[in-house]
Amino acid sequence: MLLPQPWLRRPPQRRRRWPVLLLAIGAMALLLLPLARAALTQPAPRPPTSYDLAWRAPFNRPAHYPLERRPDLALYRPHGDWFGRLILPPAAAMAQGGEDWVWLEVEQAPAGHDDLIGRRLRLGWQDDPRLRALVGKMQTPVRLGAEARLAAQQGNVVPTRLDGRDDVGPLQSLAGAHPHDDITVALEAVQLEQRDGEPMLRIGRPPLQSTGRWVGLVRLLRRDPADPERFRVQHYDRLRGGFSGAIETVRLPRQPPDRHGRRFFDPEGLLETPAGDEGWYLYGAPDSAGTFTAQALEPRLLTSLASDRLLRGTTAGLNHINRVNWSRDQTRRGRFTRVDLVPDGPHTPWQPSDRSLLIHNFGGIGGPEGEPISGFTVTGHFAFGAARVVIDPFTGQPRFDMRYHQIYANNPNGIVSGSQDWSAYTGNLQRGWLGTRPISDVLVRTEPLLLEELAIQAEVLMARYRSGDGSGVSLVSPAISCVQDSSQALWIAIDQLRRRRRQLDGRELPRLASLAQALDALLTPFGMVRSDWRHNASLMDTPGDGPDRFKANPSLWDGVLSWRSMLPRRAHDEMAGVFLRHGDPLHVVRTNQVPGVDERLAPLAPTQLLGQLPVVGVVLPRLMDAFFAPLTGRGLALGALLLGAYAAAALALGRGTGFLPAQRTRARPLVMVRQAIVLLLTPSLIEETLFRAALLPHPLEGLNGWDSLAWGALSVGLFVAWHPLASRLWYRQGRRLFDDGRFLLLASLLGVACVIAYQATGSIWPPVLIHWLVVLIWLELLGGRSRLGQAVQG
Numbered sequence: 001m002l003l004p005q006p007w008l009r010r011p012p013q014r015r016r017r018w019p020v021l022l023l024a025i026g027a028m029a030l031l032l033l034p035l036a037r038a039a040l041t042q043p044a045p046r047p048p049t050s051y052d053l054a055w056r057a058p059f060n061r062p063a064h065y066p067l068e069r070r071p072d073l074a075l076y077r078p079h080g081d082w083f084g085r086l087i088l089p090p091a092a093a094m095a096q097g098g099e100d101w102v103w104l105e106v107e108q109a110p111a112g113h114d115d116l117i118g119r120r121l122r123l124g125w126q127d128d129p130r131l132r133a134l135v136g137k138m139q140t141p142v143r144l145g146a147e148a149r150l151a152a153q154q155g156n157v158v159p160t161r162l163d164g165r166d167d168v169g170p171l172q173s174l175a176g177a178h179p180h181d182d183i184t185v186a187l188e189a190v191q192l193e194q195r196d197g198e199p200m201l202r203i204g205r206p207p208l209q210s211t212g213r214w215v216g217l218v219r220l221l222r223r224d225p226a227d228p229e230r231f232r233v234q235h236y237d238r239l240r241g242g243f244s245g246a247i248e249t250v251r252l253p254r255q256p257p258d259r260h261g262r263r264f265f266d267p268e269g270l271l272e273t274p275a276g277d278e279g280w281y282l283y284g285a286p287d288s289a290g291t292f293t294a295q296a297l298e299p300r301l302l303t304s305l306a307s308d309r310l311l312r313g314t315t316a317g318l319n320h321i322n323r324v325n326w327s328r329d330q331t332r333r334g335r336f337t338r339v340d341l342v343p344d345g346p347h348t349p350w351q352p353s354d355r356s357l358l359i360h361n362f363g364g365i366g367g368p369e370g371e372p373i374s375g376f377t378v379t380g381h382f383a384f385g386a387a388r389v390v391i392d393p394f395t396g397q398p399r400f401d402m403r404y405h406q407i408y409a410n411n412p413n414g415i416v417s418g419s420q421d422w423s424a425y426t427g428n429l430q431r432g433w434l435g436t437r438p439i440s441d442v443l444v445r446t447e448p449l450l451l452e453e454l455a456i457q458a459e460v461l462m463a464r465y466r467s468g469d470g471s472g473v474s475l476v477s478p479a480i481s482c483v484q485d486s487s488q489a490l491w492i493a494i495d496q497l498r499r500r501r502r503q504l505d506g507r508e509l510p511r512l513a514s515l516a517q518a519l520d521a522l523l524t525p526f527g528m529v530r531s532d533w534r535h536n537a538s539l540m541d542t543p544g545d546g547p548d549r550f551k552a553n554p555s556l557w558d559g560v561l562s563w564r565s566m567l568p569r570r571a572h573d574e575m576a577g578v579f580l581r582h583g584d585p586l587h588v589v590r591t592n593q594v595p596g597v598d599e600r601l602a603p604l605a606p607t608q609l610l611g612q613l614p615v616v617g618v619v620l621p622r623l624m625d626a627f628f629a630p631l632t633g634r635g636l637a638l639g640a641l642l643l644g645a646y647a648a649a650a651l652a653l654g655r656g657t658g659f660l661p662a663q664r665t666r667a668r669p670l671v672m673v674r675q676a677i678v679l680l681l682t683p684s685l686i687e688e689t690l691f692r693a694a695l696l697p698h699p700l701e702g703l704n705g706w707d708s709l710a711w712g713a714l715s716v717g718l719f720v721a722w723h724p725l726a727s728r729l730w731y732r733q734g735r736r737l738f739d740d741g742r743f744l745l746l747a748s749l750l751g752v753a754c755v756i757a758y759q760a761t762g763s764i765w766p767p768v769l770i771h772w773l774v775v776l777i778w779l780e781l782l783g784g785r786s787r788l789g790q791a792v793q794g
Contacts, residue, residue, distance in 0.1 A: 047155045050258035051414035054430050055180065059253045059293055062182050065213075065285040067107060067118045071292055075235045075246055076214040077393055079283060079423070080186035082201070083108035083213050086175035087120065091165050099124060100135055100169025104201060107184070107213040113192070122200040123171065123207075126191055131204065137539060137550070138463045139169040140470040148472045155259055156410040159472050170206060170459070173466035177416040186210040186421070206459050208403060209416065209424040212283025212295040217394040218250070219243040219279045220271050229253050229267060230291075236279060236394050243279060250282060251293040255429055259412055262369055262601070264436060265297075265429040269597030275299040275336055276595075283423040296423035296432065302589055303400045303422070305350050305389065307340040317341035317580045318702020321442075321573050325588060326605040331363070331438050333603055334596020341586040350389055350587070352398050355451055357579070358385030359442040360404055361572035362433055364604035373604070376613045380437075380606030382483035382568035383407065384458060384490065386451055387443050400443065400587075405458035407465055407485045409474045417465035417474070419458075434594055438603035440572065443587040444579045447512050453493035457540070461485045464550055478559035478566055479530075480552055487565035488530075491523045492537040499541065511582075518578045522564055525628055530558045563628070569606035570621070577700060619694045626693035629763035639766035642753045643773060650746050650774075654782075659742040661783045672780050676772075679779070684772035691719045691751070692758045692767055699762040708759055716751035720744055737787050750774055 054060045062085055087103035094101075101124035109116045125135055144163040152158045162168055162176045174183060189204035218233035229252055235245035252267045270276060276299055283296035311320055320341060324330060330337060364378040365371045385404035392399045404425050408417040413431040426434050433439060465474040465485070474480070494516045501509060524530075532553040539548060565571045580586055592603040609624075611617035654660030695718070696711050697703050703711065723744070727735035737743055754767035778784040 046152055048259060049155050049157050049414070050260075050412040050431075051157050051178065053256055053258060054264075054414075057253070057256050059251075059287070059295075060182075060255075060430050061180075062184075064287055065293070066288055069286040069288065069290060071214055071216070071286050072246070072248075075248075076216040076292070078108040079210060079213050079215045080108055081110045082106070082187035082190050083210065084184065084187075085181060086123075086171075086183045086185060086207070087181045088161055088172065088175040094165060094167070094172065098139075098167045100139060100167070100171050101125075102171045102175040104185075104187075116199065119199075122195060122198070123187075124200065124202050125171075126189070126202045126204045128204065134460070134540075135169050138460065138467070139167045140467050140549070141166045142168045142173075142467055142470055142472050144472040147475060148468075151410050151473045151475065155412045156473075157412065157414045158410060159466070162467070162472060168467055170463035170466070173463060174207060174209075174416065174418055177466055178414055183209065183416065184211060184213070184424075206419060206463070209418050209420040211423040211428050213285050214283070214292075215423075216282045216292070217279055217300065217392075218282055220276060221247070223267070223271065224249065231267070231270075233282075238394060238396060241395075249291065251287070251291050252297070253293060253429065260369075260371065262365070262436060263598075264413075264431055264433075266435070266598065269334075269595035272597075273334060273595035275301055275591075277301060278304065283427070295429055296427045297429065297434070298422050298427045299594065300399075302336065302338070302591065303402065305398050305400065305587075307338045307587065309337070310340045310342065312342045312347070314343045314580055315702055315704045317343060317586065318577055318700075319704065320588070321576045321580070321586075322701040325440060325573075325590060326363070326438075326569070328605075330590060331592055331603050331605045333593050333599075333601070336591045336594060337588075339588045339590075341580060341588065343580050343583050343585065345583055347585065350398070350445070352389050352391055354389040354445055355448055356387045356587075357444040357446050357451055357454070358387050358402055358404065359444065359572055359575050360385055361440045361568050361606060363438040363606040365436055365601055366604040367600050367602035369600040370602065370604070373612065376607075376610045376617070377567070378569075378604045378607045378611065380568045381408075382486055382571050384454060384486050385441075386455060402441065402443075405455065405462065405486070405489070407458065407461050407482050407489070409465065409476050409482065410468075417462045419455075419462065434591060435598075436593055436601060438592045438605060439590070441589045442572070442576045443589070444576070444584050446579055446582070446584045447515060449497060449512060450493060450515070453496050454490055457489040457492045457496070458486070460536075460540075460550075461489050464552075469550060469552060477554045478556055479554050479562075481566075483565050483568045483571045484559070484562060487523050487562060487571065488533050488536070490519065491529070491533055492540060494519060494523075495537045496540055515579075515582045518582060522574055522578055523562060525564045525630070526561060527630065528561055530561050532558065533562075563624075567606075567608055569611070570608050572606075574700065577702065622696075622698050623689070623693050625698040625700060625762065626689075626758070626764040629761065629765075631763055631765040632761075635757075635761040635763055635766045638760055639757055639769055642757050642766075643770050646749055646753045646770070646774065649749055653749075654742070654746060657742045659740070659746070665781050665783055667781060672776070675780060676776055679776050680768075680772050683775060684768050687719065687722070688754060688758075688764055688768045688771055691715050691722070692754060693764045696755070696758060699759055712752075712755040712759065715755050716748055719751040719754075720747050723747060733789055 058064050084104040084106045087105060089103055101122055103120050104123040105120050106116045106118065125131055142162040142165050144158065148158050159176050162173065177183065185207035187203055187207055191202040193200060193202060217236040221232040221234055224230040230249050231252055232247060233250050234243045234247045236243055237245035254267060255263050255265045257263055278301040281298040281300060282294045284292060284294040287293045311317055320339060360383040361380060363380045364373060383404050383406050385402060387400045387402045389398050390401045403419055403421045406417055406420050406425065408415050415431055426432050468474050497512065530553065532551040535551050539550060559566055564574060576586060593601060607617060608621040610620055655662060692715060695715055723738040727738040753770055757766040757770055
């Protein structure tokens with residue numbers, strides 16, 4: 001047969017390709033024309049940040065509060081001994097010497113140093129070798145690149161004033177974090193000395209971001225009908241023990257809308273909210289007309305030692321953390337609660353000078369004016385912090401003084417990574433979350449050594465976030481985030497304490513060691529430490545040696561290695577649970593958009609992965625906990641014990657009722673190996689996943705004994721009922737067997753053994769192994785296949 005010559009077909013193909021080619025060129029032109037036009041025009045202006053919009057209001061600028069204006073000192077107190085505004089020096093001044101320093105405009109000074117108020121003093125670090133070496137490790141040149149430009153285009157605050165500077169240290173990165181010199185701080189561990197005939201300040205601890213140089217305690221009486229931002233207030237009188245002091249007018253300024261149209265603060269509803277029943281701390285200063293203007297608010301009721309409820313027992317506490325704290329009833333707009341959780345054992349009330357760890361978590365903003373939710377997951381935010389019980393100078397009563405170790409990425413609001421007190425963070429009127437988000441603050445009275453070391457490691461991470469390790473920005477990924485790097489700070493703190501254990505007080509080591517072991521299981525669930533965490537920890541041993549810099553690995557694999565601290569809600573709940581099991585009492589403060597009168601907003605509880613999907617949001621965390629829980633020697637020993645007990649009972653019952661043959665079936669090794677692989681998947685893994693891991697609350701959720709018994713009975717009942725149901729729907733060859741009461745009795749005992757193994761270990765693998773071995777031995781050695789009517793080819 002003659003075949004057609006290929007060259008005879010080419011011209012027609014070419015003619016048919018021309019229309020297609022023309023269409024492709026036209027489509028490309030349509031796509032490229034807008035891009036070419038955009039390239040020839042000016043770039044779009046950077047969108048204003050929420051910080052920029054707030055700056056337009058005069059009351060959000062330092063100039064609105066002249067230093068010469070002082071309130072009545074009988075009514076207001078200085079907000080700290082040393083307090084002032086940071087000022088970034090010119091780049092040329094910083095180029096000389098490479099030391100990390102900034103200017104401080106002094107707004108408050110201790111008694112005897114009033115002459116320094118209003119002066120601009122040099123602020124630097126104390127001459128401690130380890131402190132200076134650590135600061136040197138954090139110093140870095142800052143060059144804003146593509147990531148910084150993208151962050152700015154997305155409306156985030158970027159430290160443009162640091163761009164091009166060399167040796168930017170923690171003080172410079174804090175002073176230059178905003179476009180304007182408006183960050184105010186309180187100083188601790190301060191030394192006043194002379195430098196070239198001028199006074200200067202040296203500090204041994206990083207500055208604490210704080211707002212409002214004066215503070216007063218008042219009760220709101222009424223609003224001015226002519227100006228709704230002005231309130232008549234009555235001050236607290238310590239001698240009379242109540243709000244019977246002087247009455248004056250103060251201003252609580254309504255904040256301008258942010259870039260999303262939401263206001264961080266609106267005075268509407270303050271008079272009515274129960275959160276203000278015990279008064280408000282006002283942080284601020286007089287304006288040019290002498291009217292005291294609040295820059296931050298703190299409800300006195302929320303930081304008192306009192307609680308609305310006390311729950312005794314570790315199990316009750318775990319149940320509250322995992323099931324109640326973020327429940328729908330507890331997450332209602334305007335609602336607040338204070339709950340004390342007391343673990344098993346003796347209880348000691350909070351006392352003045354007590355120190356505690358703070359575990360902070362906030363959720364999302366819902367409602368018609370809320371924020372978008374990605375992937376059915378409300379991520380929220382996580383931070384550690386510290387609290388101590390202090391005596392309130394206004395009332396003479398104990399209260400909590402809280403501060404937050406905010407490892408915070410670049411954001412539109414100008415929240416700056418660093419240590420912040422209530423006035424700079426939660427209660428700040430310009431960018432605080434008290435009125436717009438649901439918040440949970442868990443105070444844990446735990447090991448002081450851990451608190452001290454964690455504060456150091458958190459300061460390192462916070463300073464690195466401000467400089468972006470030289471890029472100027474810190475962006476979020478699964479492996480790099482507020483919660484992952486807070487966890488890194490905690491892991492390095494534990495690592496440092498282990499390395500220094502010979503120098504520590506031996507009486508504290510046993511409790512500290514048991515706590516460290518429990519936290520290790522949470523922070524490194526696979527027993528493998530992330531390489532960047534280990535590297536950064538090594539730099540803390542000899543911070544002055546070698547040229548190594550801190551590392552941050554953004555890979556997904558590193559995120560997986562620390563998966564239990566990937567989402568803020570999980571980290572918040574599990575951290576609190578670890579400390580409660582350790583025997584540490586907890587004080588939980590929950591607020592929801594206080595005062596809560598804006599019906600356009602609704603509090604959204606933070607969730608675990610896919611937490612907003614019905615059923616999936618509950619089942620998925622259980623499966624993750626069950627499958628990723630390591631198979632320990634204790635779990636294997638318990639599994640072997642339960643398997644032995646079941647085997648003894650099953651053999652006695654089976655042979656006594658005639659269900660099991662008296663003679664063992666001849667073993668066929670190759671068949672057993674082949675069948676073992678299949679049986680491991682089904683029924684063992686599938687049925688244990690369905691009836692144990694997905695159905696039962698994980699032991700970490702903290703069920704009490706009766707609830708665990710009820711859930712276990714449900715699991716066994718469904719497991720047993722599953723077999724007759726399967727024989728009627730899709731596995732008809734097993735109907736006679738699965739309707740046999742003797743089989744169902746043995747299946748019930750197997751279900752009980754698997755439930756005990758799962759609830760005792762929290763791992764899916766012990767019950768899977770028990771289930772697998774039982775089915776394999778029964779089918780291949782005890783006549784199971786003959787009862788099923790199956791024949792397996794050898």
